Amino acid sequence: MSQPTRGMTALIAMNAAALGFLAWVELSPDSFAQTRPRGTYVATAVHQKGSDTDLVWIVNETTQELVAIRWNDATRAVEGFGYRNLGTDAADLSRPRSN
DSSP: OOOOOHHHHHHHHHHHHHHHHHHHHHHSOOOOOOOOOOOOEEEEEEEOTTOSOEEEEEEETTTTEEEEEEEETTTTEEEEEEEEEHHHHHHHHHSOOOO
């Protein structure tokens, strides 16, 4: 029997590395994706004072979240302008205030 060539040794090493990686992936703990409930959305355009750019407010009624976006003519792209969690805001309003 002859000695393995350099190419054969490299191929065996790569197969061993691939087998080790596959074993690591297979034996690692599972990960779970975050799921969100299907949303019901409402959108409205709003004029921003002191600006030529209008905003679009998008409300997800299911998660009670609001995002504001606008169009940037310079970059020709939609930009995020703001975010609010309306459920958290409503809970803050119902809390008694101390003076």
